[in-house]
Amino acid sequence: MDLESLKVKLQDKVGKETIVLAAKCEVIYSGRAESFLAEGDRIIMIKQDKTLLIHQPKSSLPINYMKEETEYNFETNQGELIIKAHNKKYKEDLEINVKKAYFLKSLKLDDDQKLIIKGTERDMAEMIMKNPKIISDDFKPLSREEHTKYGFIDVFGYDSKGNLIVIETKRYVGDPKAVSQLRRYVERIKYAKGVGKVKGILACPRVTPNAKKMLNDFGFEFKKVNPPRYFENEKKKQKKLLDF
Amino acid sequence: MDLESLKVKLQDKVGKETIVLAAKCEVIYSGRAESFLAEGDRIIMIKQDKTLLIHQPKSSLPINYMKEETEYNFETNQGELIIKAHNKKYKEDLEINVKKAYFLKSLKLDDDQKLIIKGTERDMAEMIMKNPKIISDDFKPLSREEHTKYGFIDVFGYDSKGNLIVIETKRYVGDPKAVSQLRRYVERIKYAKGVGKVKGILACPRVTPNAKKMLNDFGFEFKKVNPPRYFENEKKKQKKLLDF
DNA sequence: GGGGAGAGATGCCGC
DNA sequence: GCGGCATTTCTCCCC
Numbered sequence: 001m002d003l004e005s006l007k008v009k010l011q012d013k014v015g016k017e018t019i020v021l022a023a024k025c026e027v028i029y030s031g032r033a034e035s036f037l038a039e040g041d042r043i044i045m046i047k048q049d050k051t052l053l054i055h056q057p058k059s060s061l062p063i064n065y066m067k068e069e070t071e072y073n074f075e076t077n078q079g080e081l082i083i084k085a086h087n088k089k090y091k092e093d094l095e096i097n098v099k100k101a102y103f104l105k106s107l108k109l110d111d112d113q114k115l116i117i118k119g120t121e122r123d124m125a126e127m128i129m130k131n132p133k134i135i136s137d138d139f140k141p142l143s144r145e146e147h148t149k150y151g152f153i154d155v156f157g158y159d160s161k162g163n164l165i166v167i168e169t170k171r172y173v174g175d176p177k178a179v180s181q182l183r184r185y186v187e188r189i190k191y192a193k194g195v196g197k198v199k200g201i202l203a204c205p206r207v208t209p210n211a212k213k214m215l216n217d218f219g220f221e222f223k224k225v226n227p228p229r230y231f232e233n234e235k236k237k238q239k240k241l242l243d244f
Numbered sequence: 245m246d247l248e249s250l251k252v253k254l255q256d257k258v259g260k261e262t263i264v265l266a267a268k269c270e271v272i273y274s275g276r277a278e279s280f281l282a283e284g285d286r287i288i289m290i291k292q293d294k295t296l297l298i299h300q301p302k303s304s305l306p307i308n309y310m311k312e313e314t315e316y317n318f319e320t321n322q323g324e325l326i327i328k329a330h331n332k333k334y335k336e337d338l339e340i341n342v343k344k345a346y347f348l349k350s351l352k353l354d355d356d357q358k359l360i361i362k363g364t365e366r367d368m369a370e371m372i373m374k375n376p377k378i379i380s381d382d383f384k385p386l387s388r389e390e391h392t393k394y395g396f397i398d399v400f401g402y403d404s405k406g407n408l409i410v411i412e413t414k415r416y417v418g419d420p421k422a423v424s425q426l427r428r429y430v431e432r433i434k435y436a437k438g439v440g441k442v443k444g445i446l447a448c449p450r451v452t453p454n455a456k457k458m459l460n461d462f463g464f465e466f467k468k469v470n471p472p473r474y475f476e477n478e479k480k481k482q483k484k485l486l487d488f
Numbered sequence: 489g490g491g492g493a494g495a496g497a498t499g500c501c502g503c
Numbered sequence: 504g505c506g507g508c509a510t511t512t513c514t515c516c517c518c
Contacts, residue, residue, distance in 0.1 A: 033363035040355030109301035111284030119277035
């Protein structure tokens with residue numbers, strides 16, 4: 001493909017359409033860190049918000065990228081197309097040296113849809129609020145304090161003996177980080193309420209050995225809880241996903 | 245574009261070439277969580293390792309995706325192309341209902357290059373090992389214990405008074421999580437070495453207010469350290485050389 | 489815009 | 504494979 005007409009098309013379409021370019025190239029990045037990627041075949045995508053993604057033929061993550069609102073400059077020089085990308089906000093620079101272009105496609109995509117997602121940590125906390133017996137027969141939830149000034153505790157409550165209880169939920173594996181987090185919240189509540197004893201519970205499907213040991217060390221509990229499955233229930237009831 | 249020939253091409257190329265499909269579609273996912281994405285225009289990519297990415301015209305991350313080694317099934321039904329993706333290992337399912345295809349491109353990409361990256365947390369720890377004066381005049385590093393069973397302390401050492409020192413490095417902002425982590429390592433060392441006092445240092449460019457408060461509460465220190473910049477140094481050297 | 493924490497996080501390395 | 508943790512994490516939500 002002719003690099004000169006490629007340059008013109010890129011200049012014309014950047015920020016207006018979603019651009020997909022397959023090319024042999026090398027990539028240099030400098031910003032939050034610094035990186036170099038030697039010559040190889042990749043898919044380069046420039047989205048309508050001027051996000052840049054460079055994908056190798058394997059794995060999920062882009063090998064290089066730039067965030068939204070990046071500025072672009074295209075030059076041809078000695079049989080190469082040089083794409084210079086600069087992001088003011090994040091103080092990042094990226095340069096692609098295109099040695100060969102295999103194809104270029106460009107199209108205005110029309111899509112304002114948001115992903116509807118269920119089974120998150122928030123959903124777990126809400127499930128516990130609505131059905132506190134999941135934790136124990138005598139658990140009384142008080143609040144699902146999310147991003148309040150006071151703290152970020154998933155579920156907060158007390159039991160029949162009047163013990164304050166802090167619950168940290170994790171949708172997958174409870175690891176040492178999760179226990180540290182729980183510990184921090186328990187200590188915050190102890191300090192804020194001026195109480196000596198506060199119960200800590202880690203509610204998740206399973207915990208790692210180190211997390212289990214830490215829970216033990218700090219006198220916390222593990223409660224096996226799985227994230228809710230709304231769509232699966234819907235399916236079982238023979239309803240359509242679109243009804244959700 | 246004719247959906248029937250689209251189906252044939254997808255069947256033919258999947259896993260062999262990197263496929264890029266621009267299409268109006270809806271997406272249903274069920275696996276670690278559950279999600280639904282209503283009709284809109286997207287770029288669908290199937291990589292040579294059978295990774296699937298679905299990109300909207302904005303933002304960095306794919307709106308839906310499947311990991312490597314996903315199995316595919318393509319069907320046409322009532323003017324729609326249905327792409328069924330199943331991953332055995334992760335027990336995940338995804339379905340794309342393609343209403344309209346704008347373009348389809350496919351190409352075998354040849355690329356085994358690895359990203360060379362500098363300025364990581366590991367580089368920071370190595371920099372401190374080589375040049376301990378960054379921390380203090382009397383800091384003596386002992387080890388950069390990385391992924392040992394014993395712990396994952398970034399830099400471990402002692403000072404002229406014989407105090408043991410644990411350093412946690414962060415390449416960007418030190419936040420409450422980082423202080424919790426440091427605390428955990430300090431406590432591990434106290435227990436393992438049977439010592440009452442161990443110094444904790446958080447080495448990073450800056451810390452958040454809450455992190456600062458926590459550092460204070462636990463008697464830890466903040467040491468301002470920036471990640472190393474190899475390439476930039478090279479550039480400066482080159483410039484200097486050119487200047488002469 | 490910064491702080492704080494989740495994510496269908498992903499990827500890497502060690503065991 | 505799992506565990507532990509960094510990431511140019513990204514994204515969201517609140518202040």
